[in-house]
Amino acid sequence: MEKISITKIQALMLGITSITVTGHLLFIPVIIVHAGRDSWISLLLATIPAMLIGFTVALLSQRYQGYSMVEYSQIILGKWFGKLVVFIFLFYFFHEATISIRGLGEFYTSAVTPRTPIMVFLIAMLVLAGYAVRCGLEVIARTNQVILVTLIPIGILASALTHKDKDYRNFLPILEDSFGPVWDGTLPIISLYSSIFVLSMIFPFVNDTKQLKRYSIITMIILIMMFVGPVTGVVAIYGAERAQGLYFPTFLTLRDIEIGALQRLDILGILLWSLGSFSKVTLFLYAIVLAIAQLF
Amino acid sequence: MVVPMGALIAIVSILNSEDLIGIFRFLKNYYPLYVTFVCLILPLVLLMISQIKKTREKVKGRNPNV
Amino acid sequence: MKLRTITKIGNGKIEHIIILTGVMTNMRITKCCLIMFFLFLLSGCWDKKELNEVAVVMGVGIDKVDKEYKITAQVIKPPTGEQAGGGGSELPTWSVSATGRTVLGAIRNLNELSPRRLYFAHLQVIIFGDELAREGIAPAIAWFERDRDSRAGALLVVTKGTAEDLLNQKIELGNVSSKSMSELIERSTIRQISAMEIKLRDLMTILSTPGIEPVLDVINPKEIRGKVETFELDGVAIFNKDKLKGYVYGSDATGTEIINSKLNFSIIEGKCPKQEEEYFAFQITDFLSKVKPELKGERITLKVNVTLEGNLLDQTCPLDLLKTEYLHAVEKEIAMNIKNSVENEFQVAKNLGSDIYGVGREVRRFYPEYWKEIRGSSDYLNRVDFDIKVKSNLRRSGLIIDPTEVKVKEETD
Numbered sequence: 001m002e003k004i005s006i007t008k009i010q011a012l013m014l015g016i017t018s019i020t021v022t023g024h025l026l027f028i029p030v031i032i033v034h035a036g037r038d039s040w041i042s043l044l045l046a047t048i049p050a051m052l053i054g055f056t057v058a059l060l061s062q063r064y065q066g067y068s069m070v071e072y073s074q075i076i077l078g079k080w081f082g083k084l085v086v087f088i089f090l091f092y093f094f095h096e097a098t099i100s101i102r103g104l105g106e107f108y109t110s111a112v113t114p115r116t117p118i119m120v121f122l123i124a125m126l127v128l129a130g131y132a133v134r135c136g137l138e139v140i141a142r143t144n145q146v147i148l149v150t151l152i153p154i155g156i157l158a159s160a161l162t163h164k165d166k167d168y169r170n171f172l173p174i175l176e177d178s179f180g181p182v183w184d185g186t187l188p189i190i191s192l193y194s195s196i197f198v199l200s201m202i203f204p205f206v207n208d209t210k211q212l213k214r215y216s217i218i219t220m221i222i223l224i225m226m227f228v229g230p231v232t233g234v235v236a237i238y239g240a241e242r243a244q245g246l247y248f249p250t251f252l253t254l255r256d257i258e259i260g261a262l263q264r265l266d267i268l269g270i271l272l273w274s275l276g277s278f279s280k281v282t283l284f285l286y287a288i289v290l291a292i293a294q295l296f
Numbered sequence: 297m298v299v300p301m302g303a304l305i306a307i308v309s310i311l312n313s314e315d316l317i318g319i320f321r322f323l324k325n326y327y328p329l330y331v332t333f334v335c336l337i338l339p340l341v342l343l344m345i346s347q348i349k350k351t352r353e354k355v356k357g358r359n360p361n362v
Numbered sequence: 363m364k365l366r367t368i369t370k371i372g373n374g375k376i377e378h379i380i381i382l383t384g385v386m387t388n389m390r391i392t393k394c395c396l397i398m399f400f401l402f403l404l405s406g407c408w409d410k411k412e413l414n415e416v417a418v419v420m421g422v423g424i425d426k427v428d429k430e431y432k433i434t435a436q437v438i439k440p441p442t443g444e445q446a447g448g449g450g451s452e453l454p455t456w457s458v459s460a461t462g463r464t465v466l467g468a469i470r471n472l473n474e475l476s477p478r479r480l481y482f483a484h485l486q487v488i489i490f491g492d493e494l495a496r497e498g499i500a501p502a503i504a505w506f507e508r509d510r511d512s513r514a515g516a517l518l519v520v521t522k523g524t525a526e527d528l529l530n531q532k533i534e535l536g537n538v539s540s541k542s543m544s545e546l547i548e549r550s551t552i553r554q555i556s557a558m559e560i561k562l563r564d565l566m567t568i569l570s571t572p573g574i575e576p577v578l579d580v581i582n583p584k585e586i587r588g589k590v591e592t593f594e595l596d597g598v599a600i601f602n603k604d605k606l607k608g609y610v611y612g613s614d615a616t617g618t619e620i621i622n623s624k625l626n627f628s629i630i631e632g633k634c635p636k637q638e639e640e641y642f643a644f645q646i647t648d649f650l651s652k653v654k655p656e657l658k659g660e661r662i663t664l665k666v667n668v669t670l671e672g673n674l675l676d677q678t679c680p681l682d683l684l685k686t687e688y689l690h691a692v693e694k695e696i697a698m699n700i701k702n703s704v705e706n707e708f709q710v711a712k713n714l715g716s717d718i719y720g721v722g723r724e725v726r727r728f729y730p731e732y733w734k735e736i737r738g739s740s741d742y743l744n745r746v747d748f749d750i751k752v753k754s755n756l757r758r759s760g761l762i763i764d765p766t767e768v769k770v771k772e773e774t775d
Binding site: 026027029030033034049052053056057059060063064072073076077085088089092094096097098099101102103106126187188190191192194195196197200247281285 | 303304305308320323324327328331332334335338339342343345346349350
Binding site: 110111112114127165169172173176237238239240241242252255256258263 | 399400510513514515563566567570571572726727728730
């Protein structure tokens with residue numbers, strides 16, 4: 001018998017990949033539709049709730065060492081009420097997994113390969129994710145480490161290469177319609193960052209939970225920074241009015257990079273989102289499976 | 297466990313009649329509220345209740361008569 | 363013998379049990395099945411397009427004929443075996459036109475004529491005919507925005523005649539006319555001229571942003587010795603919203619390029635000091651302009667700060683223009699030229715009701731409350747003044763200090 005153990009950095013890296021990918025693919029257009037040129041303010045406003053959720057998840061896992069969300073909800077709320085709450089969480093995990101996988105499928109069918117039935121992507125992704133979950137958490141965590149290390153340079157490269165098309169004067173005037181739209185834009189970001197709660201299912205396997213709170217708060221700050229580039233980039237390139245109403249603005253900015261012979265970098269975007277979605281779906285599938293196993 | 301769950305997700309996401317437009321509208325309108333409730337408010341409530349319990353136990357431990 | 367880890371989900375926890383297994387034939391069969399299954403998921407070449415199954419579209423011309431869109435697509439003709447050794451006088455492109463009520467409808471009709479699928483991923487240039495441009499270009503670009511193949515980097519130009527005409531011209535330099543057109547614009551700085559170089563993405567941005575109107579390059583067929591032999595970059599077309607309103611020619615057409623800092627490597631001509639009818643030519647090597655509006659009551663002052671550097675490369679007057687006394691006059695002349703270009707083009711655009719410099723956008727950026735009052739009409743254009751400050755630095759003068767004509771003059775004196 002051997003206990004699974006991953007490091008806390010591995011666990012948090014899982015969180016980073018899963019949030020960034022769906023965020024860049026599906027949430028950035030939503031944020032921009034709401035907040036327009038003030039999206040970056042929304043992003044900054046979301047910092048505090050994001051840190052709060054990171055803190056909460058870490059604190060709960062520290063307090064109930066070795067217990068997952070399913071178990072400690074039942075300890076805190078009593079057996080039946082706890083089970084009800086767990087059921088809500090479970091439904092959410094399920095929903096999130098479905099949405100992110102469907103989102104990737106839709107991305108493929110509308111932007112990359114329109115003639116391929118969407119089923120191909122969904123099933124391929126799920127078979128892979130299922131296989132990864134069967135291999136265990138350690139495998140997932142390590143795979144994700146490799147993936148994240150490839151994704152971050154792509155992100156930095158993308159924002160550096162689009163720099164010449166950006167006009168930062170597009171952010172003026174600041175707060176033209178006061179705070180209303182900014183709040184509307186903050187909510188999607190908060191909801192996006194809240195999904196780090198899924199880590200409560202894998203924190204029990206972290207071998208060393210010392211300083212977990214600090215680490216998870218730092219993670220949330222890193223996440224915020226990873227969103228500044230794409231959100232501001234899209235507005236700076238397209239202007240607030242055109243940025244609203246693009247389905248995949250981040251993909252479009254990548255696709256339209258043209259620096260001499262260096263063009264058509266859309267493959268990088270596809271790589272980024274496919275790998276990241278794989279990590280995310282795997283994480284959520286793992287959480288669902290584990291939660292169901294522990295619940296009944 | 298993995299296989300049936302994966303299959304279930306596949307079926308749901310395929311049967312999900314939402315197209316891209318639908319997903320976008322959903323993400324724009326209802327999803328944020330729902331997720332914020334589930335993933336931010338509920339954990340906070342959990343934390344609060346656990347905190348209350350803990351303090352109560354502490355008080356009990358210090359003064360068993362209360 | 364090998365080690366295998368199996369994830370077993372028991373009550374409460376996931377446990378990893380390491381078990382020692384022998385050679386498991388069962389596993390092998392499962393693995394083989396899995397491999398076979400994954401083979402079907404390798405859908406990488408599902409969307410493959412062989413080069414000899416598609417027709418690569420290099421340029422598209424859009425005209426309006428009887429309320430229908432007429433699309434002319436210029437495709438590259440693949441070399442056939444017979445042609446390879448032939449004279450080569452035949453054009454390597456083929457143009458085909460069709461009409462439809464929408465752009466995509468017209469392209470569908472094009473596909474009825476073309477045995478190969480039209481492939482738009484290498485689109486270089488989209489040409490709007492005059493008539494279509496006057497009725498509005500926004501409906502014509504909708505499909506290009508939506509289509510996943512088309513590039514946002516395709517250049518947009520207007521032609522005075524019909525786009526079909528322009529695309530079908532045979533020109534002397536270059537076989538593929540749409541490629542030549544895009545080179546005419548994209549390599550303009552190398553040829554020491556300036557062009558707006560508006561791409562599809564820029565147009566999308568400009569059209570959707572309030573307070574700025576697009577300006578597109580104009581390309582016309584140019585007749586030399588009674589026969590069309592080349593294209594001509596002929597001023598710019600001024601739009602109001604998405605409708606063409608008029609053209610500007612010559613040095614006045616550089617106004618928008620000055621405001622947008624696109625004048626680099628261009629040539630400015632000016633009058634020589636103290637001498638009538640004598641000119642110098644100045645090449646810009648570094649150009650930057652900054653625009654900031656200032657609101658005083660009802661008047662909007664557009665402050666334009668231009669910093670430019672350049673080389674004095676030509677002159678007809680026998681003067682040593684590098685002397686301090688003349689240098690100032692030269693720099694003043696350059697500044698005058700820039701001011702005139704900016705103001706003249708604005709004047710033309712103002713009469714057409716078009717805000718080509720994005721004055722409205724700038725006002726919105728710095729005075730959002732005032733913009734809310736004036737938005738909705740282009741009346742504010744009548745209240746715009748310019749405050750143009752040009753800081754020009756004459757850095758170099760080619761390989762000589764004073765030209766031979768100065769020496770000639772000195773000798774004769």
